[in-house]
Amino acid sequence: MSDSNRKSEDNELRAERIARRKKIRETRRRKLNLRITKRSVKMFLIFLAIMTALLIVVPRSKISNIEKRSLTEWPKFSASSLLSGEYTTGISQFYDDTVPFRDTFKNMNSNLRSLSGIQGGEMAQAVGNIKKVNPGANAEEKPVDTTAEDTAEDVASADTSAAEAVPAATATPEPQKDFTKEDAEGEYSPDNGVLVVKENGHWRGLEFFGGGTGGTFAEALNGLRDRLDSSVRIYVMGIPTACEYYTPANYLEYTASQKESLDAFYSKLNDGIEVVDIDETMKAHTEEPIYTRTDHHWGSLGAYYATGVFADIAGADYPSLDQYEEKTKEGYLGSIYASSGSALLLNDPETFYWYVPPVETPTDYYDTYFNFQYSGDMLLEVDTANAYMMFLGPDDEIAVTHSSVDNGRKIACVKDSFGCAVIPFLTPGFDEIYTIDMRYFYPNLATFVEEQGITDVLIACCTFSIVGPNADEMYNIVYYN
């Protein structure tokens, strides 16, 4: 056989061998592919079956301690709810909302979402709609009609056990650290306008203030002053929220000044309404836990200092803090964590402080029409997740606390949820403390005050309530109801 013939034979044989090997490889790959595909599909279907079975069989969550709400209930069936789609969408909402161990998964989601970018370390987090405040946010509103039946002199000469002309303020306390003078990096959480910043080694969530001057609220208080006898003293304590004292300098243009807002509000009040200005007092204690870090409320310690200013003005007894029993709950995560889902807050829960008064505080609870419901105590046993609720429980009950003090003074504290923390500190100075939430009160306030023989009325609420929708609630309980 010639060389060229041999070569071409060799080439043919080689080509055949290559083709055969390729075919073997392809057949092997095909079989491998089929094997793995079958196994993978089985794996997924088993996973799907287990997840579905778990979601159906494992008992469902009923409440969310983080979100502080009851979860969706199974919808009520009716022909109309079926036809409208309410029943069927209610089923899927129930299924989605009441996932077993919901709070655990919510916390896991916070940690997962924190992997989106650079957060933590010294880097703060901005969460939500954070917009620069308009320069005129605290500008004057339309003037309120402040015609008063009582003259200023009548008010000043009213005979109350502690009545004098408005007493001189106590000496201005020395301010502690001004956190608004320093820059900080923030973590931004889009949904609810929360900035999470580091302060003294811990993370704090701040909700910014949009501004306003509380014209409607002032009108309500002026109306209350008109309707009440001059012997009844009326005080108002506007409570700034944490962003007033803890917003870093480089974010200040995103929050309006609550001091300016409150000053403008106070200027609209008629004579006979005593202003409890707590701004300087709060500035004097910024390095102490006067505000919660993970909740939108202030802390019990902040309420103590603030109520001291009130007691001074009202001439009420006010024991020092060491006469109260300090208690704590560790691992508290409040509403700002719930709304922002910030992993920075989740992984840095706070200590919740409260102070048990040195007097007895049996309390009667009434519904919003003042029908008696049950008796209990002023401070409730609650779990850590709901710590702030320990002050008289939910806001939609009227409470009357009978302290062991016997001085004939009865005070009505008309409040929002911030005012709840004030109540324990009123107990040493007043016989009876009526706790009224302006949002859940259906009698007429002036009539109620007269009928119950109340001697002092303290309106204690945060700035947001004074300038926001709660002002309408306050207006209604004075003018309507």
Next chain:
Amino acid sequence: MAFSDLFFLFFFLPLCLLIYFHTGRLRTKNTVLIVFSLIFYAWGKPVWLVLLLGSAVFNWFFGLKIGEAGESKLGKILTGSAVAVNLVMLFVFKYAGFFVEILNGILRTSIPVPNLTQPIGLSFYTFMAISYILDVAWETSEPQKSFKNFLLYISFFPHMTAGPIVRYETMEKELTARKVRNSDMYEGIVRLCLGLAKKVIIADGLNVVVTSFFGNDISGLSFAGTWYTVILYSLYVYFDFSGYSDMAIGIARMFGFHFEENFNYPFMCSSIAEFWNRWHISLGTFFRDYLLYVPIFGKRRKYGGLFLVWFSTGLWHGASWNYIFWGLYYGLFILLEGLIGKKRLKSWPAWWKHLYCILIIVIGFGIFYFEDLGQLGYFLRNISGISMVLGKITLGDIVTMTSLKNNIFLILIALLLCFPVFPKVRAAFENAREDKVFAIWKQGLMVVSIILMVVCAIMLVDSTSHTFLYWQF
């Protein structure tokens, strides 16, 4: 009910799969799919089922009659009538209010503005019905004799509520003959999980940021903040819609149906015309095939057709002027590119072509976002720099910088996934010589898909249901 919903993923879909694969004959399987599809559709508002079923009966019946009539005058009348009825139905529920508002504005009348709720998926199934009618009329498809099969085509739950707009010819054969191979299940599962991740992890994560900046008055939003947000919004729309399409295609594959792709890495385009060949492909091809050459503009047919297509594209997305502007905005650039010519366009440097496209697309999505024309005006002034020059906004702001840092990894991943990274990686591994490498990839892909589904499920716990951006259409 939505795909990114725990109830759908871990109740409805498993139950449907269980019953489907436990029935023997294809006809029974189709019945199962129809029942589940109608339940899926009726879940939100059962009353709209009447409209869907009515539309199915009407279009099926007319399809048969058009098929019988052929190219006769009767056939043309029947075709025109069927298309008109479909369009009237769409007009009444989607555009009547908008139309009356315009009329009141022009004629200074006070005709009561109808406030009808638009049935979910109306735009999609109406267009599918129209495509069926025209395909039968033009004899590119045989009329479907079985109402059951036609109903399955129209109502099949993967595509029903938010597309893709599936052509009848895509499903025609598989309605009566299909098999679900292991490879179909595998591909379907992977596609479903990847689509879910695009939607829940990426799109929803981006949307939270977009809402925080664009959700309120943007007159004071900085120049950087406006650009930052509109870029994220563009990414959000892509991942939301393409993620949904992936899920629809994946779920359909699990039942043996092979849908066409609806997105093909649109941000890779080098011309606006190319963008629309890669974005919402089923809508673009619908308008191209059924609307572009409508001979109503005579000699100016080309420009008339172009105007009609882009006007319709915009209007299809919503009964609001900003959608119309958006459609015409793209039409303008298509026209300009047509005038410049393909050859000259090709000669442009690649970087310039891509930059030009990205700018046009991103600004376009800003127009798409703002239904409020006042806010749209602010957007255009902010993004162009006019507001900054006038001293009304700043160049940057700390909240934008903070948000960027807080979300930088999510944004980078989103940007990376705009490129065809996954297909290239997949091809490399699946063509690997080493069986071990292939096996690890193949098995690993399913493991990763399951992990992604678990992660998405955890994220979904924190919200009840997410509706897709294109739900409203």
